[in-house]
Amino acid sequence: xxxIKIVNLQxxxxxxxxxxxxxxxxxxxxxxxxxxxSGCGKTTTLRMIAGLELxxxxxxxxxxxxxxxxRASERDIAFVFQLFALYPHMNVRNNLSFxxxxxxxxxxxxxxxxxxxxxxxxxxxxxNSNISSLSGGxxxxxxxxxxxxxxxxxxxxxxxxxxxxxxFRELMCLxxxxxxxxxGATTVYVTHDQLEAMSLAxxxxxxxxxxxxxxxEPNIIYNKPKTxxxxxxxxxxxxxxxxxxxxxxxxxxxxxxxxxxxxxxKQLEESKGSKNFFGIRPENLTLSNNEGLKGSVFGVxxxxxxxxxxxxxxxxxxxxxTDISVNAKLNxxxxxxxxxxxxxxxxxxTDKSLNSEFIN
Amino acid sequence: MDTSRSYLEPSSFSxxxxxxxxxxxxxxxxxxxxxxxxxxxKNVDSAISYPPEVLFEPSLEGYVNLFTNRSxxxxxxxxxxxxxxxxxxxxxxxxxxxxxxxxxxxxxxxNSMIIGFGSTFASVFLGALAAYAFSRFRVPLKDDLxxxxxxxxxxxxxxxxxxxxxxxxxxGLGDTHLGMIILYTVVNLSLAVWLLKGFMDExxxxxxxxxxxxxxxxxxxxxxVVLPQAMTGIAATAIFCMIFSWxxxxxxxxxxxxxxxxxxxxxxxxxxxxxxxxxxxxAGTTLFLLPVMIFTIILRKHLLRGITFGAVRK
Numbered sequence: 001x002x003x004i005k006i007v008n009l010q011x012x013x014x015x016x017x018x019x020x021x022x023x024x025x026x027x028x029x030x031x032x033x034x035x036x037x038s039g040c041g042k043t044t045t046l047r048m049i050a051g052l053e054l055x056x057x058x059x060x061x062x063x064x065x066x067x068x069x070x071r072a073s074e075r076d077i078a079f080v081f082q083l084f085a086l087y088p089h090m091n092v093r094n095n096l097s098f099x100x101x102x103x104x105x106x107x108x109x110x111x112x113x114x115x116x117x118x119x120x121x122x123x124x125x126x127x128n129s130n131i132s133s134l135s136g137g138x139x140x141x142x143x144x145x146x147x148x149x150x151x152x153x154x155x156x157x158x159x160x161x162x163x164x165x166x167x168f169r170e171l172m173c174l175x176x177x178x179x180x181x182x183x184g185a186t187t188v189y190v191t192h193d194q195l196e197a198m199s200l201a202x203x204x205x206x207x208x209x210x211x212x213x214x215x216x217e218p219n220i221i222y223n224k225p226k227t228x229x230x231x232x233x234x235x236x237x238x239x240x241x242x243x244x245x246x247x248x249x250x251x252x253x254x255x256x257x258x259x260x261x262x263x264x265x266k267q268l269e270e271s272k273g274s275k276n277f278f279g280i281r282p283e284n285l286t287l288s289n290n291e292g293l294k295g296s297v298f299g300v301x302x303x304x305x306x307x308x309x310x311x312x313x314x315x316x317x318x319x320x321x322t323d324i325s326v327n328a329k330l331n332x333x334x335x336x337x338x339x340x341x342x343x344x345x346x347x348x349x350t351d352k353s354l355n356s357e358f359i360n
Numbered sequence: 361m362d363t364s365r366s367y368l369e370p371s372s373f374s375x376x377x378x379x380x381x382x383x384x385x386x387x388x389x390x391x392x393x394x395x396x397x398x399x400x401x402k403n404v405d406s407a408i409s410y411p412p413e414v415l416f417e418p419s420l421e422g423y424v425n426l427f428t429n430r431s432x433x434x435x436x437x438x439x440x441x442x443x444x445x446x447x448x449x450x451x452x453x454x455x456x457x458x459x460x461x462x463x464x465x466x467x468x469x470x471n472s473m474i475i476g477f478g479s480t481f482a483s484v485f486l487g488a489l490a491a492y493a494f495s496r497f498r499v500p501l502k503d504d505l506x507x508x509x510x511x512x513x514x515x516x517x518x519x520x521x522x523x524x525x526x527x528x529x530x531x532g533l534g535d536t537h538l539g540m541i542i543l544y545t546v547v548n549l550s551l552a553v554w555l556l557k558g559f560m561d562e563x564x565x566x567x568x569x570x571x572x573x574x575x576x577x578x579x580x581x582x583x584x585v586v587l588p589q590a591m592t593g594i595a596a597t598a599i600f601c602m603i604f605s606w607x608x609x610x611x612x613x614x615x616x617x618x619x620x621x622x623x624x625x626x627x628x629x630x631x632x633x634x635x636x637x638x639x640x641x642x643a644g645t646t647l648f649l650l651p652v653m654i655f656t657i658i659l660r661k662h663l664l665r666g667i668t669f670g671a672v673r674k
Contacts, residue, residue, distance in 0.1 A: 050573060051572075051573075052569050052573075071572070071577075073573070073574075073576060073577060077573065078573065079569070079570065079573045081566045081569070081570060083564060083566055085566035085569070085570040087567065087570075087585055089588040099573075099574035099575055102574060102575035102576055102580075103575055146570075146574070150574070150575075
């Protein structure tokens, strides 16, 4: 097991730059998730770590070794593909022993290692089955098994749960987490699903447009997003943003929007321009009868334990995540007010969050 | 109403109709072939009798004549010989002939085998490598190259007979096995590349990537993971290549005489020797038909799709 470090990594396909000048350190035994929308460069980054793509420039360290230009076969990493890529002309046992055969292990060693991995993943009863007869979940386990038997320096996973049914995905999510706790291997996991990322990761890197915007623990990513994109991508639904047509000065602790005063955490730096954004998570808002922004109810989504109410105001649509007991009828006139001062100001020029007592 | 079966499934009546049509069609196409096989087991007289004999006493005269050279002798000379040692000598003597030696058929037949299988193997092997490269790598001018490869089949191969004849004479490849294998491989390659590229394109690249991660080189991954999955395409391509090089007549006549002559130019020469020997011709063509038939039957199971289904979720 070892640390993975990428330094100034860049990848271009012709004129298109898929990964821009990225730096990242993934600690030993960490479960690290690369999260972002499709086309953000997360899979390309993973494939470069694996050796399936060569970087245009920059370095990749696996442990102390620089592996950027080495072949995939020389890197001692395991990769779990989204489509599993199990060899269809071999049965489960042969799929699992395929990587070991190349490394020249004795037959008895291969057998015991395969059986050990199979037991860990609870697929020992299907070792002699054909791949085509397996269910999605079992295929996933076999794919994990094939990665596991080699005891590689690191596991790389490219949306391994993406093709499973929702029910299976939750189950496999739990199993993956447990497996990681059991074997404690450095894992890099790519997904576009923020819930998956939140539940699995020790740390998450949010990517967009080929750039790593923020790499932090899930709660920091959620509560202290560094950019507007991170704030909107994480959370379901994402953060609400309002334009503020005034500069934010140091030590400022409130803003006025449409005549409503919002308390904000004491700002530790001033904004560059006079147009900024004000971000608040839907669960930090509530409906009120006598104060706050005026608007009308545009939509109500019932989520079982919570309700998401969309309100049309002069500032645009606002999503409010409230308790189930709150009643809101369509087209009803309501007012929205903040529950607390968990509010983040994003600089209008850089899209980055301003340091405040809440974020620093 | 029968609700147990789906509306999409054909009814048992239409299934039976389809089967009946196929049987009738098969019988029609099989008549000339079975007539040929029957002729090969007739003797010279019943082969040309009128009305044609459908029921006849089987004879191996055609096969004996195919494999031997014979000369006609007077009855006195035949009487002076010791008694025939085996059944085929007896058969020949009853026609007032003696066996003077084996015919060239076996040699020509094995030439056909060597050249046919040799060029099929070469076409499929080289075609698979080229198809893989075209399917996976960024080849400069890829589309132009693929079109160029296809364009080699846009004229009938015999159109270049004269230059090839001269080239082969200069290179010393005329009337050699190697020369014929190269020629048939060249003709078949464009078909092989195009057919196999289609099959390779369908194999997700994740398979060989997985194998490369598992510690194999790209070439090893190609042989261990890609080729087994391309078996359907390889079998189909091999059958097409085999049929072409096995049946090819024009170049075989032009470029081979003794050493490397294949069966197709040889079989018609049987006709010339002492009248029309229909049973021998029947025997020759029947034996000529067998290898391609057996080859196709052996590869048939690979033609059935489905072994790769389900291993990748699409």
